[in-house]
Amino acid sequence: MPEDEFYTPTELDRLRMENELLAFEVRYLKARLNSGGGRTAGTPSSVSLSRLSQLEAAETDLRLLLRRMASSPLAPALRLNGNFRTLEDRYLRSPHPEESSPRRVAYLEGAERDLKLLLRRMASSPLAPALRRNRNFRTLEERYL
Structure with missing residues (x-):
């Protein structure tokens, strides 16, 4: 097969992969440090690092989506809905639990559930x-629904 038919990563792709690897290593080392090296069931460190990474990504996606919605021209109409105000208060205005907090995993799982619910409501x-014309919305839909 000719070489031009295979994907070859660019320098930017290599840097992104290295950055993701370093971020994963930092989370792993923080988790080990916080757990004292041993893991017990029911503690935040018992969640796998890949799952924790997925939950953190979901929280980030939810915060970005809420910020975008809150800065849109429809924001005043959205704020008439109590559910939207609750999400804004919970994820944009209130401080979220620290990484070492035992409530962190529960908070992140709640953020993932809220993101899925919000996306389902938007998709229906x-x-x-009109939303599906936006590539970012389609990406979120594919990732979480």
Whole structure:
């Protein structure tokens, strides 16, 4: 096969992969440090690092989506809905638990659930066809639904 048919990573791709690896290593070392080296069931460190990484990504995606919605021209109408105000208060205005906090995993799992629920509601709304024109919305839909 010719070489041009295979994917070859660019320098930017290599840097991104190295950055992800370093971030993973930092989370791993922090988890080991916080757990004292031993893991027990029911503690935040008992969650696998890949799962913790997924939960953190979901929280980040939710915060970005909420910020984008809160800065849109429809924000005043969205704030009439108590559920949207609750999400804004919980994820944009309140401080989130620290990494070493035992409540951190529960907080992150709640963020993932809230993100999935919000995406389901957006995907079933009358605005769904317009939302799906946006590549970022389609990416979130594919990732979480």
